[in-house]
Amino acid sequence: SGAAWARGLLSWARPERWLACSSLFPLSCIHTSTSLQKIGKWEKKNRIVYPPQLPGEPRRPAEIYHCRREIKYSKDKMWYLAKLIKGMSIDQALAQLEFSDKKGAKVIKEVLLEAQEMAVRKHNVEFKSNLHIAESLTGRGRYVKRVRCHGKGMFGVMKISRCHYFVKLVEGPPPPPEPPRTGFDQAKEYVQQLRNRTLVHTL
């Protein structure tokens, strides 16, 4: 239990995460990036390095994080596509996106193909079809306000919206979908709640 506690503490502290970006020399930790542009949090998730697994542990599936920034599309419209492919295998997702009429479908397809390529080359994934989409999110990009001219000299302010798209691919077949909640499950939960009640403020 002591070893487990120590391993738990080590997994929380995770010093290998801090050393992932630096080389042998400690001072080169400062400003190793060439440009002043901030590297996003999603891109940094690819840099974490886990300690080697012990022989008895089950194999940890590979996780690949990829994103594209400042896509000229609305984040609400992009969300519908992200919701469509959440939880699918990568082949099924590519098939759905290929025959979707939306503008964002083309962009997401490119992102998925890039991520698949990255997975095979850099992240030690054996079969490119053995990936499924664990998370797919959209975020708000930078908006720009512009004047929109109406008739009779009136004008309004329109905002040109952009979005980011984030995807996390995990190796392995897609997880089975959750069975829908039946009335029987709800009744069981209700009875269990009634049984969990205790007396309070008593002896």
Place this chain on the structure above:
Amino acid sequence: VLILVRSPLPRLRALLQGCWGRLERSLWPGVLGGQSPPWGPALAVQGPALVPQGINDAGESAAEAPSLLESILWMAAPKQRRTIEVNRCRRRHPSKLIEVKRNIDVCPECGNLKQKHVLCGYCYAKVKEETRLIRMEIYKKEGGPFNTPTVETLVLYEGEKPKEKDAGKRIIERARKRPSWFVQN
């Protein structure tokens, strides 16, 4: 709905105010000047006088014809801001989500994906490209518009000779091997 924005530039604001004034004066003439335009009942009907004329005039002259700012009161407008929970229920309703397509198959010729009721995009692009090259050959042979001969056209690839039944046909040569999908008669 037009959103009127008060711009920071004073000239633009003066221009807008001028436009607004002209609009008001054109739509409701005589309201701002204080003189009411000549008005009267459009239809005069014989009947009992419900309201005595004197009080009617006094009531009317006190409140002039409603300007746009007051007539906004009768326009439909939302009473409360829709909360994000209500908005999410509407935006994420299953009828608004994109449906998963079940009619996607694999093309037996090239192996790309295709919809069941639609031609395979890759095969169609292949055929389109070959047709374009054949048409270029035809254009080179004809030399200009309105030179189409009145006989049939036959396309021959490398190493093919016309048969006896293709006697009077116009022959277009293509300098490549016959594609597998273009079957020779």
